[in-house]
Amino acid sequence: MTHQIIQDLSNRYTTKKFDASKKVSPDDLAVIMEAMRLSASSINSQPWKFIVIESDAAKQRMHNTFANKFQFNQPHVMTASHIIIFAHNPAYTRANYEAVIDKGIADLRTKPEDKEAAFGAFAFVELNTGEDGDTSAWTKAQTYLALGNTMHTLARLNIDSTPMEGIDTDLVGKEFAVELDGYVTDVALAIGYRDAENDYNITPPKSRLAMADVIVKL
Amino acid sequence: MTHQIIQDLSNRYTTKKFDASKKVSPDDLAVIMEAMRLSASSINSQPWKFIVIESDAAKQRMHNTFANKFQFNQPHVMTASHIIIFAHNPAYTRANYEAVIDKGIADLRTKPEDKEAAFGAFAFVELNTGEDGDTSAWTKAQTYLALGNTMHTLARLNIDSTPMEGIDTDLVGKEFAVELDGYVTDVALAIGYRDAENDYNITPPKSRLAMADVIVKL
Numbered sequence: 001m002t003h004q005i006i007q008d009l010s011n012r013y014t015t016k017k018f019d020a021s022k023k024v025s026p027d028d029l030a031v032i033m034e035a036m037r038l039s040a041s042s043i044n045s046q047p048w049k050f051i052v053i054e055s056d057a058a059k060q061r062m063h064n065t066f067a068n069k070f071q072f073n074q075p076h077v078m079t080a081s082h083i084i085i086f087a088h089n090p091a092y093t094r095a096n097y098e099a100v101i102d103k104g105i106a107d108l109r110t111k112p113e114d115k116e117a118a119f120g121a122f123a124f125v126e127l128n129t130g131e132d133g134d135t136s137a138w139t140k141a142q143t144y145l146a147l148g149n150t151m152h153t154l155a156r157l158n159i160d161s162t163p164m165e166g167i168d169t170d171l172v173g174k175e176f177a178v179e180l181d182g183y184v185t186d187v188a189l190a191i192g193y194r195d196a197e198n199d200y201n202i203t204p205p206k207s208r209l210a211m212a213d214v215i216v217k218l
Numbered sequence: 219m220t221h222q223i224i225q226d227l228s229n230r231y232t233t234k235k236f237d238a239s240k241k242v243s244p245d246d247l248a249v250i251m252e253a254m255r256l257s258a259s260s261i262n263s264q265p266w267k268f269i270v271i272e273s274d275a276a277k278q279r280m281h282n283t284f285a286n287k288f289q290f291n292q293p294h295v296m297t298a299s300h301i302i303i304f305a306h307n308p309a310y311t312r313a314n315y316e317a318v319i320d321k322g323i324a325d326l327r328t329k330p331e332d333k334e335a336a337f338g339a340f341a342f343v344e345l346n347t348g349e350d351g352d353t354s355a356w357t358k359a360q361t362y363l364a365l366g367n368t369m370h371t372l373a374r375l376n377i378d379s380t381p382m383e384g385i386d387t388d389l390v391g392k393e394f395a396v397e398l399d400g401y402v403t404d405v406a407l408a409i410g411y412r413d414a415e416n417d418y419n420i421t422p423p424k425s426r427l428a429m430a431d432v433i434v435k436l
Contacts, residue, residue, distance in 0.1 A: 040381060103425055107424075218272065
């Protein structure tokens, strides 16, 4: 299929070796961050924080979190252009949603007199909250929606990336406790440019299950 | 920001009223389905099924599932062009991953003699499996990654959509039990074209939390 969308998604692959000399431009990074911010989420909940690691000092902090495990991902920290930590709110509350509604009022999307009515959508949070107040399965899913949007954005920009569930969530949580502010992460995304001569994962063809095994058309 | 990516994501919105006379073309639908199939997932697990509802008979079945709740979404079933059910595997097993590896061998991505080594990545599933074999939080997240990719694809194609967590998961599960084949769903996506004169949600400006509230740049 020759459509540009299919070309973009076919060319995307999980980079295994980055070229440390190539950095994402400030203009492209601005597009990426704005695309992340514009990601859709259930009831516009936006139950996420994105930590964008750019400086050498922050990269060193991220590098340190690979002390105990997933060392196969550690080289990406220093060779990729940026690392983005995707974090979700494990206990999304009415106060969190009030911030969304208040921003909607500030953006002239919602009328001030409709504020109470706007809380009606919070029923979706209640449906997805465990007895202990845990909303993780729901907020994590929203955050992966943002990840899918971000990865498509990167494919369009011809920027390479490596999604990494192979991070030490405990150590990342401790190292970036201040920035995470109670949010938790299960995944980070390294972005940058492939080392075209030394990345073994460029050549192997992409593989996906057959259409008939994943799509039922009725 | 005038970048095409930002324009596409800014123009996307949750459609509240579809024009029943406008249908997604077969060519566009083929791009959408292939884009869905190409979605990335952890260890290429692809723990999903996508049920694409196109025929009047299938729409009637979906329509019936709104008998008890979320009736505000029911009109979309008959007025949107297609409804896509996003379902995840609640108990992803080694046999599921073997199908992925075998397809990798068939696609000449993985050498047959490397099959056992390829199972090494299955450790990520074990990390995300509860004592009862439940992998839902992990597989649901992957499926939302595909949803994010799909919604970005639709934005590029200027096709409107409505993501719906407001579906009766019990009734959908029963009505489509054969097609779901043990998979479960928390979300469906209506796609089609807006009723430009009667959709109240076209005019209000998009609202998102401020950059500083969702992104920390280090």
